[in-house]
Amino acid sequence: MDASAPNWHDTITEVWANAEDRDPDEVLAEIEKLVAGHEGDPLAAFEVAGAYDYAGREARAEAPYRRALSGGLDPARHQQAIIQLASTLRNLGRATEAADLxxxxxxxxxxxxxxxxxxxxxxxxxxxxxxxxxxxxxxxxxxxxxxxxxxxxxxxxxxxxxxxxxxxxxxxxx
Structure with a gap:
């Protein structure tokens, strides 16, 4: 691998930085492509869950959020994942579970x-x-x-x- 090439974490950061100007389904497809091969990485699960949410596919976001949280995220991303999972649960009609979380x-x-x-x-x-x-x-x-x-x-x-x-x-x- 070229040492000067950005790693997938950096590339995902760039995708999110420009996501607002793009079609959510394109953002989701790009993130899914970037995390392919990193399925066991909690950060990959977190990123793909966020992409599902961004594309309006909350039902698909819950499982990767839970994998990310159980796999171990750094404290900041853990907190983000909790908030984002709670938002997903709220959107799925599970407000009590979201509030408890x-x-x-x-x-x-x-x-x-x-x-x-x-x-x-x-x-x-x-x-x-x-x-x-x-x-x-x-x-x-x-x-x-x-x-x-x-x-x-x-x-x-x-x-x-x-x-x-x-x-x-x-x-x-x-």
Whole structure:
């Protein structure tokens, strides 16, 4: 192999950098081609799962996300895979499972910038579940955690509007 040629990881990064201007099915085909022969690599599973999602084929994305997560990803990609899998589950009509997945990750080691993204997806999922008030609390917690000014007042107002029933949505990890 030519040492100056980009490896498949670098090439996939380039594909994603230009994906917005391309047909999703073309992006999927290119990523499938790039990961061919790397089926045992968790990163390959993660990338192909994301490509399935991007092409609107969420039902095909779930299994590779789960393979990627069980195969071991670096912490950042692990967090991305959790968020993306939860989004996939939500799109597949499995909002409760999606919410549980994100909640578990938020209670563990999720850090910025993924904590805010996870909270956003959790809020959307809670809306799907008809939990509008909890969705607003989760979204405001994420906003509070990203504020450089007014975080204190927003936090105090959040305490005023939350009660014991909202306690399961209060999480660290921001």
């Amino acid at each position: 994100i909640r578990a990750e938020l209670e563990s080691t999720l850090v910025a910038p993924y904590a805010a993204a996870a909270r956003a997806f959790l809020a959307l999922t809670l809306l799907d579940l008809g939990e509008d008030r909890r969705a607003a609390v989760v979204a405001l917690e994420g906003l509070r955690d990203s504020l450089t000014t007014y975080a204190g007042p927003v936090g105090r107002y959040l305490e005023d509007v939350t009660d014991a029933d909202d306690e399961p949505t209060r999480m660290s990890g921001g």
